Amino acid sequence: MPSFLFWIFAAVMLGFGAAVVLNRNPIASALSLVISFLGLSALFMSLDAFFIGIIQILVYTGAVMVLFLFIIMLLDLRTETRRKMNVVAVVGGAMVALAFFAQICSVVGQLGAAQQSFPPLASPKMDDVHSVGLLLFSNYNVPFQIIGVLVLVATVGVVVLSKRELR
């Protein structure tokens, strides 16, 4: 993949990711999150992970974001009114995040493998859906079934939580 595509999609992902945090209107945040995830799935595809990229679009921009927008509609959220922000808390939070990023940079800088580019694949034609599915149903069969139980528990939990009277 040409390197300018990497820069474009990384910029789209990070720019709209920042817009999620900076927007005051929750709907604008949710739609920025959709664009950010589209950029992320393009980055997945640039890493030859086509299956994960498609799953990302289907699950996140398809299902999860519709859920978010539906909840925003249901609660009828408006643009936030400006409240007095605690300056110490804002500066402290920004400092913690920046310190965290500086640490990530120093770790990646010390990692020797980080300077190497990606090795070429053995063949350009590969069947990653087949390979991931084979692993999922052989090596990871028990975790796969546990995930099924987890999703069932989540479904039952959501139904119980959204009943009118919580006891």
Add this chain to the structure above:
Amino acid sequence: MITLGHYLIVSGLLFTIGFAGVLLRRNIIIIFMSLELMLNAANLSLVAFSRFRLDAAGVPNYHAQVFVFFIITVAAAEVAVGLAIIVALYRARQTTHVEDVSTLKY
């Protein structure tokens, strides 16, 4: 030339944006979206390592992609439960602002 380090830095930057969102924003729905950003930043570095560390046959390490698949599934379940909790909170308190929910504070 795009190296592994580029992807790791981009993933770290996305994680930092999500982290800053959780720390700085007070709207619980935005905090929840920032959590999703952080989960996906972890997915990006997993996929980058999967592509970087080819196995003997010269194909990507698919174990990492199976792991990403599990993370996406758990994240979807987590979003459903979390949003149901937000709706229940809104019914009880008519707010989505974390500073209005301070029973456990102090």
